[in-house]
Amino acid sequence: RKEVEQDPGPFNVPEGATVAFNCTYSNSASQSFFWYRQDCRKEPKLLMSVYSSGNEDGRFTAQLNRASQYISLLIRDSKLSDSATYLCAVNMRNFNKFYFGSGTKLNVKP
Amino acid sequence: DVKVTQSSRYLVKRTGEKVFLECVQDMDHENMFWYRQDPGLGLRLIYFSYDVKMKEKGDIPEGYSVSREKKERFSLILESASTNQTSMYLCASSFGDRGRVFSGNTIYFGEGSWLTVV
Numbered sequence: 001r002k003e004v005e006q007d008p009g010p011f012n013v014p015e016g017a018t019v020a021f022n023c024t025y026s027n028s029a030s031q032s033f034f035w036y037r038q039d040c041r042k043e044p045k046l047l048m049s050v051y052s053s054g055n056e057d058g059r060f061t062a063q064l065n066r067a068s069q070y071i072s073l074l075i076r077d078s079k080l081s082d083s084a085t086y087l088c089a090v091n092m093r094n095f096n097k098f099y100f101g102s103g104t105k106l107n108v109k110p
Numbered sequence: 111d112v113k114v115t116q117s118s119r120y121l122v123k124r125t126g127e128k129v130f131l132e133c134v135q136d137m138d139h140e141n142m143f144w145y146r147q148d149p150g151l152g153l154r155l156i157y158f159s160y161d162v163k164m165k166e167k168g169d170i171p172e173g174y175s176v177s178r179e180k181k182e183r184f185s186l187i188l189e190s191a192s193t194n195q196t197s198m199y200l201c202a203s204s205f206g207d208r209g210r211v212f213s214g215n216t217i218y219f220g221e222g223s224w225l226t227v228v
Contacts, residue, residue, distance in 0.1 A: 008150075034216060043200055043219040044153075087153070089217070097168075098143070098204070098217045102152030 001026055004090055006101035014109055017078045021104045023088030024070045032091040033064055033071045037084045038103065044087055047073075078108045113137070114220035116201050122226045129188040131223050133201030140206030142184035143217065144168075144176060146197040153200065159184055160206050191227045199223045 006023045013019050025033075033050035048055065050062040050071050061074040071088055085103040092099075114135045123129050135142065143158040145168075155168030157176040165176050173195060177185045184203075188195055201220040 032216075041198075041222075043222050046216050046218070049216065091217075097155065097158065098202075099155075100145075100153040102150070 002101075003027060003099035004088060004101040006088055006104050008102055008104060010105040010107050012107045012109060013078055015078055015080060017108075018074065018076045019078055019106060020072055020074045021086055021088075021106075022070050022072050023101050023104075024068075025088075025090045025099070026069070027090070027092060028066075028069065029092050030069075030090040033062075034089040034091075035060075035062055035071075035073045036087040036089060036100075038087055039084050044100075047086070075106075078106075080108050080110065082106060083108045114201055114203055114218050116199075116220035116223045118223050119221065120224045122228060123191050125192060125227055127191050127227075129191050129225065131186040131188075131199055131201070131225070133184045133186070133220055134182050135184075135201075135203040135218075136182065137203065137205075137218070138181070139203035139218075140181075141204045141217075142178065143202040143204075144174070144184065144186045145200045145202065146170070147200060147222075148197050156186065156199075188225075191225075193227050195225065196227045197225060199225060 035047040036044035037047045038044040050064045054063040059076045063072045085105045087103045088101045117132045144156040145153045147153050159165045159178040175187045202217045204217040
């Protein structure tokens with residue numbers, strides 16, 4: 001079983017739509033959680049960390065559900081520029097390792 | 111800004127050649143990583159290092175070796191390149207939590223090295 005799993009998509013949505021991605025992780029020892037954005041043929045870049053209480057950054061909201069072992073990313077009022085692949089990542093403190101999902105592709109259409 | 115620099119962005123090598131991929135970070139990070147990314151397979155960890163001269167195997171170390179002689183530099187070596195090593199290679203770094211209050215350290219990536227083995 002993979003450490004981190006994501007729906008690969010693609011999610012095709014119109015501009016202005018709200019879209020949500022989920023990511024499940026298998027190891028309950030996971031300590032830190034992140035969402036990364038990756039544009040085509042570019043490196044992943046940190047979008048936001050995910051805190052236990054949930055956190056928001058503009059149109060983006062991230063949530064963590066430890067009981068069910070998943071994290072989510074909600075994008076409101078989608079823009080064309082949001083089109084990218086979104087990767088979730090988890091970090092297990094004692095091992096200094098980061099595990100990434102395979103990414104969910106988002107296409108925002110005019 | 112964190113800077114992770116991969117000196118070789120695009121390489122074409124022949125089967126059997128020895129390949130060096132170099133990575134330098136300027137944030138005094140303890141941890142450094144090498145991943146490869148392939149369509150449908152996502153990011154897979156090859157090796158990581160949590161200190162100078164220390165290294166640990168990741169999930170797919172076969173056919174690769176690494177070197178970390180200085181804290182800021184982490185090299186990936188393909189001893190004898192093969193066509194199935196054609197991929198995008200990503201170097202990354204992060205703070206370790208040894209002797210440091212854990213604050214949810216994040217991982218930062220270089221721009222990637224596109225390797226084609228023919």
